[in-house]
Amino acid sequence: MTFFTVVTRGLIRRPVRTGLTILGISVGIAAVVALVGISRGFSKSWETGMKARGTDVVVSDMGSSLVPKPFSASVRDRIAHLPHVDATCGILVDLMSIENTQMILVSAREWGGFSWNNLKLISGRMPRDAAERAVVLGRTAAEVLKKKIGDMIQIETAELSVVGIVDGNAWVENGSVVLALPIFQEITGNPDKINIIDIRVTPSTTAKDVERLCAKINALVPEGRAVVAGEHISKSEAYRMVQAMSWGTSLLAVLVGVLGVMNTMLMTVFERTHEICILLALGWRRGRIIRMVLWESALLGLLGGLVGVMIGAVGVKFLGMTPAIRGLLEPDVSINLLLISVAIAVAVGVISGLYPAWHSSRLVPSRALQG
Amino acid sequence: MAESYAAMKTGSQPTSIEGADLNRYETEQVTLDGATTAPARYVFEAIGVARMFDDGQVQALRGVNFHVVQGEFLTITGPSGCGKTTLLQMLGALDRPTAGTLRYRGVSIPDLDDPSSYRALEIGFIFQAFQLLPTFTALENVQIPMFEDRLPASGRKDRAIALLKSVGLGHRLNHFPSKLSGGERQRVAIARSLANSPSVLLADEPTGNLDSENAHLILELIIQLHREQQMTLVLVTHDMSVAQRASRIIQMKDGRIVSDRESTVAGSMI
Numbered sequence: 001m002t003f004f005t006v007v008t009r010g011l012i013r014r015p016v017r018t019g020l021t022i023l024g025i026s027v028g029i030a031a032v033v034a035l036v037g038i039s040r041g042f043s044k045s046w047e048t049g050m051k052a053r054g055t056d057v058v059v060s061d062m063g064s065s066l067v068p069k070p071f072s073a074s075v076r077d078r079i080a081h082l083p084h085v086d087a088t089c090g091i092l093v094d095l096m097s098i099e100n101t102q103m104i105l106v107s108a109r110e111w112g113g114f115s116w117n118n119l120k121l122i123s124g125r126m127p128r129d130a131a132e133r134a135v136v137l138g139r140t141a142a143e144v145l146k147k148k149i150g151d152m153i154q155i156e157t158a159e160l161s162v163v164g165i166v167d168g169n170a171w172v173e174n175g176s177v178v179l180a181l182p183i184f185q186e187i188t189g190n191p192d193k194i195n196i197i198d199i200r201v202t203p204s205t206t207a208k209d210v211e212r213l214c215a216k217i218n219a220l221v222p223e224g225r226a227v228v229a230g231e232h233i234s235k236s237e238a239y240r241m242v243q244a245m246s247w248g249t250s251l252l253a254v255l256v257g258v259l260g261v262m263n264t265m266l267m268t269v270f271e272r273t274h275e276i277c278i279l280l281a282l283g284w285r286r287g288r289i290i291r292m293v294l295w296e297s298a299l300l301g302l303l304g305g306l307v308g309v310m311i312g313a314v315g316v317k318f319l320g321m322t323p324a325i326r327g328l329l330e331p332d333v334s335i336n337l338l339l340i341s342v343a344i345a346v347a348v349g350v351i352s353g354l355y356p357a358w359h360s361s362r363l364v365p366s367r368a369l370q371g
Numbered sequence: 372m373a374e375s376y377a378a379m380k381t382g383s384q385p386t387s388i389e390g391a392d393l394n395r396y397e398t399e400q401v402t403l404d405g406a407t408t409a410p411a412r413y414v415f416e417a418i419g420v421a422r423m424f425d426d427g428q429v430q431a432l433r434g435v436n437f438h439v440v441q442g443e444f445l446t447i448t449g450p451s452g453c454g455k456t457t458l459l460q461m462l463g464a465l466d467r468p469t470a471g472t473l474r475y476r477g478v479s480i481p482d483l484d485d486p487s488s489y490r491a492l493e494i495g496f497i498f499q500a501f502q503l504l505p506t507f508t509a510l511e512n513v514q515i516p517m518f519e520d521r522l523p524a525s526g527r528k529d530r531a532i533a534l535l536k537s538v539g540l541g542h543r544l545n546h547f548p549s550k551l552s553g554g555e556r557q558r559v560a561i562a563r564s565l566a567n568s569p570s571v572l573l574a575d576e577p578t579g580n581l582d583s584e585n586a587h588l589i590l591e592l593i594i595q596l597h598r599e600q601q602m603t604l605v606l607v608t609h610d611m612s613v614a615q616r617a618s619r620i621i622q623m624k625d626g627r628i629v630s631d632r633e634s635t636v637a638g639s640m641i
Binding site: 006010013 | 460463465466487488489490491492494496502504506507510511514515516518519524527528563567
């Protein structure tokens with residue numbers, strides 16, 4: 001028998017209570033995994049979308065909203081001639097409710113720009129020119145909108161025809177409705193406005209060159225901010241808010257878990273007062289008693305964490321399939337996030353066990369002789 | 372003088388339990404600073420020991436004086452509430468006297484640097500209500516005190532098996548206390564009390580919860596262990612027939628020792 005046997009035996013003696021406590025922690029940890037995974041997924045999805053389009057630098061003004069603020073399309077001309085800029089593409093994106101869908105990304109791209117190049121036709125064709133009132137749908141968007149080639153799609157008050165289904169090689173791209181920039185500018189009443197400029201740099205450009213290019217653009221263009229592709233979301237105020245809310249909400253759930261473990265461990269200690277007194281009477285040091293209680297609560301946390309990350313990972317997959325999220329973002333459940341979540345759970349266990357451990361260490365061994 | 376209890380040199384008496392160093396205590400005392408001193412005359416020495424509760428409203432012990440020598444079998448007897456269990460708790464460092472001096476081999480028990488180590492290594496407790504841990508098997512219960520003895524897990528197990536076999540429970544190693552009879556539980560408790568080869572056994576009404584047949588068997592077992600291993604045995608009981616088995620009987624009443632005498636029948640029975 002090892003010390004660990006003593007620790008585990010303490011948990012096994014009340015399997016229902018131990019199970020419920022583990023479930024309590026796991027709900028909190030699942031919330032961490034799901035909410036943080038989704039908020040990280042939002043950033044990652046944009047990043048992979050950018051990479052799929054071949055974009056190295058993005059100019060936009062994210063402000064505190066989830067879509068960038070529009071600015072004049074002429075800004076692009078001020079950037080296009082800068083050193084290391086290989087190509088630019090003006091884009092106007094928006095999150096819209098189209099027909100029966102809750103929210104879908106509409107991406108209107110400058111006709112002939114490189115941001116069309118990653119779209120591979122699965123069926124149908126691309127719009128013939130910038131003036132054709134037509135859209136191509138990412139394959140997830142087609143499923144969500146339940147559209148096929150030849151169907152009409154209503155964006156705001158305009159009716160456009162679906163001419164192609166495409167694979168954009170990224171979650172966000174596949175979840176988008178893609179059309180030519182002038183059509184969308186007209187539909188949304190934003191003539192000559194864009195809210196993103198995709199920049200592709202020349203092949204020999206180094207990371208330092210990209211940094212210098214961003215600085216130069218930022219000096220030239222007060223309407224937007226140039227950042228390395230993908231970072232424009234993670235550095236945006238809105239994303240930070242979403243992330244803070246995700247952590248805030250999930251940590252509240254974790255706090256409930258803390259109270260649950262503390263309650264269980266206190267009950268365990270109260271219930272086992274006599275046993276702990278026997279251990280003290282038999283010569284166990286107070287430090288060993290404290291370690292026993294802390295190990296029990298840490299083990300509760302660890303088990304809760306492991307169950308929680310499993311529930312969270314499955315939950316995130318499920319959430320990713322819901323109509324509100326599907327096609328908009330790809331939940332990011334990384335190994336890092338899972339490890340952090342389990343670490344949080346173990347910390348929850350240890351913190352929750354501190355008071356019960358302290359209480360148990362103050363028991364008087366002479367009580368062991370009292371019956 | 373540095374407060375310590377003795378690290379006694381090993382004698383050559385035989386032991387009956389495999390792996391157990393039962394004769395660590397003999398003649399020489401070593402203090403914490405390493406100096407060798409004259410041997411302590413008594414295993415226990417109580418001078419004017421008093422214990423009060425509730426700000427002096429309850430006086431459990433009122434100036435108790437006595438001493439116990441190495442290898443002695445002493446019973447403390449008296450009516451309920453006379454203070455005998457309180458006295459046993461003091462000897463086992465489970466409680467502290469309010470006044471007076473209480474020494475173990477010349478070292479003040481209340482001033483012990485490490486009372487846990489004293490309880491684990493020097494003292495073996497046998498309780499009336501067995502006090503076994505219900506979620507551990509007999510084998511595991513016996514190993515519980517061994518955690519303070521720095522033995523490897525396999526060593527703990529081997530020793531616990533040997534101890535359980537020595538009390539006749541070799542066939543009940545993996546039984547939980549709830550599956551054992553009262554007599555068997557007390558045998559497990561006795562094996563547990565010997566876990567770290569203590570020099571002193573403190574037994575609080577060890578036969579109090581047993582039927583007469585089991586009470587007799589358990590008492591015989593304890594006395595046998597005391598004789599074979601030359602352990603000092605202090606046994607608290609209110610049963611005079613049990614008390615008579617000792618070589619010396621202390622009788623208590625209202626927190627005082629009212630008589631301290633040699634047993635008249637023990638000599639012929641032990």
